[in-house]
Amino acid sequence: MAHTAPQPFAVPAERALTGALTVPGDKSISHRALMFASLAVGESRISGLLEGEDVLATAAAMRAMGAHIERGADDIWRVNGVGVGGLRQPDTALEMGNSGTSTRLLMGLVASHPITVTFTGDASLSGRPMGRVIEPLSQMGADITASPGGRLPLMVRGICPAVPITYTLPVASAQVKSAVLLAGLNTPGITRVVEPVATRDHSERMLRGFGADLTVEETSECRVISLVGEPELKPQDITVPGDPSSAGFWLVAASIVPGSDIVVRNVGLNPTRIGLITALRMMGADIAELDPRTVGGEPVADLRVRHAALTAIDVPANLAPSMIDEYPVLFVAAAFATGRTTARGAHELRVKESDRIATMAAALGACGVAYEEHEDGLAITGTGGGPIPGGATIASKLDHRIAMSMVVAGLHAAATITIDDIAPVATSYPAFFQTLASLTQITEETHA
Known part of the structure; x- marks a missing residue:
């Protein structure tokens, strides 16, 4: 579907995420x-x-x-x-x-x-x-x-x-x-x-x-x-269980924004899809599984996520297949960790909706994040938990995951981050911005 009219979005910063949500079907x-x-x-x-x-x-x-x-x-x-x-x-x-x-x-x-x-x-x-x-x-x-x-x-x-x-x-x-x-x-x-x-x-x-x-x-x-x-x-x-890729944005958002405490309901936890959860837990994220169960042959649980201090890691390359779509938001988590996170083994990112390595490198770099680009990933030096500088307009390259990942980054930025076009988000998560408003208690008047 061609998006002829770009829809820019200025991310509301420094608002804790609280409450419960259900993500779209996988x-x-x-x-x-x-x-x-x-x-x-x-x-x-x-x-x-x-x-x-x-x-x-x-x-x-x-x-x-x-x-x-x-x-x-x-x-x-x-x-x-x-x-x-x-x-x-x-x-x-x-x-x-x-x-x-x-x-x-x-x-x-x-x-x-x-x-x-x-x-x-x-x-x-x-x-x-x-x-x-x-x-x-x-x-x-x-x-x-x-x-x-x-x-x-x-x-x-x-x-x-x-x-x-x-x-x-x-x-x-x-x-x-x-x-x-x-x-x-x-x-x-x-x-x-x-x-x-x-x-x-x-x-x-x-x-x-x-x-x-x-x-x-x-x-x-x-x-x-x-x-x-x-x-x-x-x-x-x-x-259909809830999409772990869609849940990933909220897992990272709640982890990096001080005061956050959310429950993401009905998340699919197929072992081949939980690389992001594994990586975030290695970084120190506070993610608890509530009411684990099986739905339609797939493992499912509710996830409670609270703000936590993240520490840099070398992301194991063997996690790549189980989190390939979540690398952009993992890069965002790394931007707020203490130390230098290396996330590689993800050559496939070069041929997604955009070149997600290059696009995320440019986006984070424009927001003042220190990074080193590799053919198969990024090395990112984090803020130690403080806000990133921000103050940039992000070229999302018609890529829904880039747009949502940089919205997450903007939630803890010193200066407003603007996404150039959020229209592509409808390809995978039509209710993303309504959910954001609910979790951060923003209204249209507040945002305007």
Whole structure:
């Protein structure tokens, strides 16, 4: 979705966060719930679905390929699927807006169906390379024509039957893994993905829940996921837990702003997603898990977070796959710690909605934070708990996570930080600013 009118936002500083909140449904799980339900035979019901622009782009794409998807007055989404192999030729190109997850996963889905689909996106998404997905899908027989640099717009000519492959991920990427598994659904035989480093496993958990024959073998060197093709997926009732990536902004905000004490309800704590919580606890953050439980096969808890003095650490590189989307807000936490935090092992940040390493380096640097940029991360010298200088207008580069991360930084700044455009936040967290106002007790009049 193109944002033609920038929406600047001046961050209200030095206001403690207090109260309780519920974050939106997990984005990764929401995407997959819609896709897998669209491939099941019968009606699935999804509650807690994230209703941000990225997930709505997935819903629109699945409708365009034949699934019947409706949101009820009870906030439950009902999906009547077409069955594995039943996707139809869409009448027009699929517009993905800013959603890289939608694009990469749907490319996999289309690759093993006898249809031809063109994918388009906004300026940010069109700058993101798709080559790492194109490579394995081409090995399976799909014919993919991309714009220069392997970018959107691109066309996928699916093939049926596709060729099952065993594919070793060259970099840790849940999106590439999921794209290959989705292609494998309508492929006879066994499709295998080998992960040298484990990534988020929502696809594996949910595919098994829908009835796919999927096994995971753990060895000392790797993780091997094997999927038997052409299953009959059965409809499910799915409850989407709260998104740990969205919760991450509040975990850091409450940790750095003096006087803060919040409870974030219903946060998904899948072991492949809690790298930020692990890193923050290593830094001394006060994060307590309340009422741990299991919802829809995923571990969930309420998190109480109170302001704490953070200490710099060397972030273990092996945490990168479990916190790749949270690095920008981790960089913010580091800006307020005592000492020099080094956070590396995150090459993937270079090819997100923006180059998140360069963009966060520029943003923090403009606010007076001392940093050193590396190819795979940043080293940041913190304030020891005091406010950062601030006083800058931040170029968010149409990246929702950059915008929200720098809002968090601005909550403890000596001079006002202004975000140049907060419109992209709607892609993943439409209620972010309403929640901010509630936790900080700001009104429109106060902010104005």
